[in-house]
Amino acid sequence: RAGGRGQHFEGGSLYSAPTSGTWVVKGAIRDLWASTGWEAGWLGYPIGDERAAGADGSVRAQSFQGGTAYWSPAGGAHAVRGAIGAAFEAWGGATGVLGLPVGEEFGPLRDGGFGQHFQRGELYWSPATGARFVDEGPIREYWARNGWEAGWMGYPTTDATTPYHEPYGPFVHVQQFQGAAVYQSKGGTRAVRGAILEAYRGIGGDRSALGMPVGDEHADPDGRVRQEFFGGTITWSPAEGAVVALTRVM
Secondary structure, three states: OOOOEEEEEOOEEEEEEOOOEEEEEOHHHHHHHHHOOHHHOOOOOEOOOOEEEOOOOOEEEEEEOOEEEEEEOOOEEEEEOHHHHHHHHHOOHHHOOOOOEOOOOEOOOHHHOEEEEEOOEEEEEEOOOEEEEEEOOHHHHHHHHOOHHHOOOOOEOOOOOOOEEEOOEEEEEEEEEOOEEEEEEOOEEEEEOHHHHHHHHHOOHHHOOOOOEOOOOEEOOOOOEEEEEOOEEEEEEOOOEEEEEEOOOO
16 A cells, blocks of 8 residues: 555564655554554554553553554553544543543444543544543443433533532532533432523523432423422423422522
């Protein structure tokens, strides 16, 4: 491909191309590269030698024209590329919050998206939302139970948040999805969506007197849709719209 040359040796392979230089590929990273089609696959030619990565140097990495391959003793060799690879690097790469990839990028998914699993969460990308980080924990589990990106929640539209303290309890996490906002607090992990979410945001959301949701929305016998919050309720009906009722004051 592209006028390149290669030669195999006992300890690895040398590949050279006019646009990428001459580099050694060996071990588990070489095996991964072979499984993708060598230089004819999506990784293309190597553009540097294998290097140490990670805090203790036990992780190895090698850059190719189409992405970067990472290897660790525990997780083996996996590659990242494109928008997901760029987001991975932005989150700190091999020493960042995501940890190392534990599988290859998968897709296409709903609306042309892709995803990839990492040691401490996922990166999901779609044309509409870009690449977003969902860390391991209750919000990810809630999303998974509701069908991942193929369910009513759709793709994440923001990254996982840093926890903050709010008046009703510590360590709140919030993450926005196409179809809902998900809140993790001492009231559990709950989604708020649709007209109830609009009304909730209209009075200040989780920073308002309503505080955090303590239940998911549900239908009352009279046909209204209701959701309970720490400080009250929001009830929606076609005739009345969304009605906020406070039962306690901050």
